[in-house]
Amino acid sequence: MKALESSYLEIFAKQIFNDLKSDEALTLNFTGEETLFSRLSKAKVRQVTNLQQAFIDFVFVKGNKVLTFNMPFRANESDVTLALKKLNQSREWIAALPEDPYLVRPKFYGVTKEENLNQLPNNEEMMGQVLDIAGNVDLAGVFSSGDVVRATINSEGQFHWFKTRNFYLDYSLYNDKQKAVKSLYAGSDWDNTELKRNIKDAEHKLSLMNRDSKKVARGDYRVYLAPSAVNELLGTLSWGGVSMSAHQQGNGSLKDLWQAKKKMSPKFTLKEDYSLGLAPRFNDAGEVSPAELMLIEKGEFKNFLVSTRTANEYKLESNFASDWESMRSPVISTGDLSRDDIYKELGTGLYLSDLHYLNWSDRETARVTGMTRYACFWVENGEIASPIEDLRFDESYYSMFGDALERITNFSEISPSTGSYFQRDVGGTRTPGLLLSNFKFTL
Amino acid sequence: MKLQEILKNLSDLKADYISLREVHTKNLSMSVRNEVFEGLSTSEDHGLMVEVMMNGQFAYGATNSFELEDIRECALKAKNAALEASRFSLSKFTLDERPATVGEYNSPGKKGLESFNPKEATELLMEISKTMKVHDHIINRSAYMQVSDMQTHFVATNGADIKQNINRSAVAMSAVASSELGNQRRSFGDDQSTQLGMENWNKERLLTHAKRIADEALELLNAEECPTETMDLLLAPDQLYLQIHESIGHPLELDRILGDERNYAGWSFVKPADFGTLKYGSPLMNVTFDPTVHGQFASYFADDIGNKATREFLIKDGVLLRGLGSLESQKRLNLPGVASQRATSWNRAPIDRMANVNLEPGTSSLEEMIKSVKRGIFMQTNRSWSIDDYRNKFQFGCEYGRLIEDGKLTKLVKNPNYRGITAPFWNQLKMVGDKSTFEVGGLGNCGKGEPNQVIFVGHASPVCLFTNIEVFGGGK
Secondary structure, eight states: OGGGSHHHHHHHHHHHHTTOOTTEEEEEEEEEEEEEEEEEETTEEEEEEEEEEEEEEEEEEETTEEEEEEEEOOSSHHHHHHHHHHHHHHHHHHTTSOOOTTOOOOOOOOEEEEEEOOOOOOHHHHHHHHHHHTTTSEEEEEEEEEEEEEEEEETTSOEEEEEEEEEEEEEEEEOTTSOEEEEEEEESSOOHHHHHHHHHHHHHHHHGGGSOOBOOOSEEEEEEEOHHHHHHHHHHHTTTTSBHHHHHTTOOSOHHHHTTSOOOOTTOOEEEEGGGOSSOSBOTTOOBOOSEEEEEETTEEOOOBOOHHHHHHHTOOOOOOOTTOOOSSEEEOOOSBOGGGHHHHHOSEEEEEEEEEEEEEEGGGTEEEEEEEEEEEEEETTEEEEEBOOOEEEEEHHIIIIITEEEEEEEEEEEEOOOOSSSOOOOEEEEEEEEEEEEEEOO | OOHHHHHHHTGGGOOSEEEEEEEEEEEEEEEEETTEEEEEEEEEEEEEEEEEEETTEEEEEEESOOOHHHHHHHHHHHHHHHHHHGGGBSSOOOGGGSOOOEEEEEOSOOSOGGGOOHHHHHHHHHHHHHHTOOSTTEEEEEEEEEEEEEEEEEEETTSOEEEEEEEEEEEEEEEEEEETTEEEEEEEOTTOOBSOOGGGOOHHHHHHHHHHHHHHHHHHHTSEEOOOEEEEEEEOHHHHHHHHIIIIIGGGBHHHHHTTTTTTTOOOSOOGGGTTTOBOSOTTOOEEEOTTSTTSTTOOSBOTTSOBOOOEEEEETTEEOOOBOOHHHHHHHTOOOOSOEEOSSTTSOOEEOOOBEEEOOOSBOHHHHHHTOSEEEEEEEEEEEEEOTTSOEEEEEEEEEEEEETTEEEEEEESOEEEEEHHHHHHTEEEEBOGGGOEEEEEEEEEETTTTEEEEEEEEEOOEEEEEEEEEOSOO
């Protein structure tokens, strides 16, 4: 798809920049993808879609005013015609708008180009291998592969381009009792042996789910949260938890930490770490985030994410967060609990592989609710006794990452984002497992 | 080139069936916070989905290029993908699942994007923001508006030809009060989207709500924490719309019951054998699927595969009758469904979705319901939601709560939450409000599917009273 080649964007952008007047500036944010999506159920194909799409968001600044518009990008002459038409309408509308006191002006933040385009087998070949291996199990999920691009270019000369080619099989396996194990095979190098190992490993875990489920009564229990469960907790924490604007506007969820009225466990450290390589360091304005940014260090508040707009409003220093000030590449530091010791250290309690459908139950006290999901077990005297029936929890981050945090595993796992609302996501997290002395189940 | 011509041009592909679905959407949004203009944003999305059936397997190709050669490439890819996938088909379909419907739909909105005036819109939002400035403790005052125009055109080799033009608009606002006692937020309008245009924006009404929510946020700062106990629960439509969505709409989706959504959205506690027999709720519970309501958020003539929409009872007198499922799911389950195969846009394949799912009004007045309660709580406006894989165990939080004691509304309480299990909860439905308590709303961001899709749905409801519900407050 030619729209995913950087030269087309550069040529197009230059034509539009040439039309700008002296008091005007423009930033173009480009997103594009060429993707195969195959929806799978019962290890069969439900629907398959080949998609090509590319869009450009324009941030148009005139004097002290700003207006944004967006259009599809097709890498042909119609793009320029449509963009100039929209630019002219923007000039008309912007005259009627008030000035923006917190305006973020386009600047030159350098030129970078990163492309990770390993050769992959063709889609039919990869899909065929998945379905051959999974033919005798009940597998549901999605297989996705193709190229994804994020780029930003502005009238000050800045240009950042990030293109990656990858695939993921995001799936779960089910037994006759409708119990499930979730897994993910993702990357940019296809390895049929590794795919086979991944599915066989999930099948083995599923065999542990064949015992009768235990109905656990509501109450407080010791729990072990596996890395994927911790990843879910990070996802919700990113929803206003570490955003400076959310805190300034009364919607933050770690206010007591920010105001140093509370601390988390000295064992707990959370940072943004772009060495994960799953997300570009630049944001929509082209600002390049620090390679590492400490958010919570040994239980104490260090930084929240601050966009330049928030910095302008509250007279703070920007750390070049995105407009939403959500985490893009978070990492929780590991501890000293080895994989072999998890069940023994848990003793009697619950082993939670995944959590599901989290939401704040009380932002003020950083309390979150959600459900257990997939392979979750009752563990007795250091051994798996049985799977559990799904449980609802309602617990505070100050407990989970604070008072109740006993041990952190000495390993961590990367969870690449498999989100695909509007377009395929980039980014991901790296999280260890957490052993908690106390976790509240409510229903 | 017109769609019919493109379709003709693809005839040499010799597919068993081809449809083209063109979607052209224009959106505009604007926001003001603390009387500071926060931005005007417009977006345009225009693309085409080609659907091909070969050997009973559907496959899709999507592009936002309208060059004939690109569309052809998409169609060819879809044909080849259908042939390849037909070796591994989950189900085989026929042309019975693609009706040859012809028709047109125009939503009742009059003032759409073409009538947008940036100055007038800014002034309205500024005035809403200013009206919320009732005290220094109101630290955040946000006002937001959105207008969208969506045109779809669907044609198929079986003769189907459907044009639908839908305008939508909404104004929403929120106020956050903050003091040493904490933060409290009140909002209005998040559930108020309609297919009406900007002509529906009654300034006086919006400013009345702006003043009310700011006063209430302030009042909540000093309110007592919601008690923890089991009591009667009176829910307003601006909470019930989400209760209906999560605990009626989603569990009745046939693709969830079939297991297609297990890996992402989950499945359902409802089994195929439950249709016609399951006592979903009390006899007062009547729920319809109705895309024919003129002007509700998710009204349409036909779904995205050309199935003409009709009003159907999903639950009648408390008994489950039919699910929310497309012709494809209906065939696979041999159960009745509705016209609900919908896609977010041109870039996603259509799946089973809600449209307007409404709880029909009953006969009780608000006063009668309050008077009947010895000890209970009235909750308004959703602020948090969570429900499990099977759409069983849920927990909701609301912005505003007021105790009901001996038949009267009394103390204001903050951070009210409740939890329960779907079927027992709806069976505890004790009174259903009459038409005077009925409100029509909707939800613009229902997420589902892999690849993910976000879609608009409508929900209307009266005020309802439930008995013996587990209620609790915030804090730790």
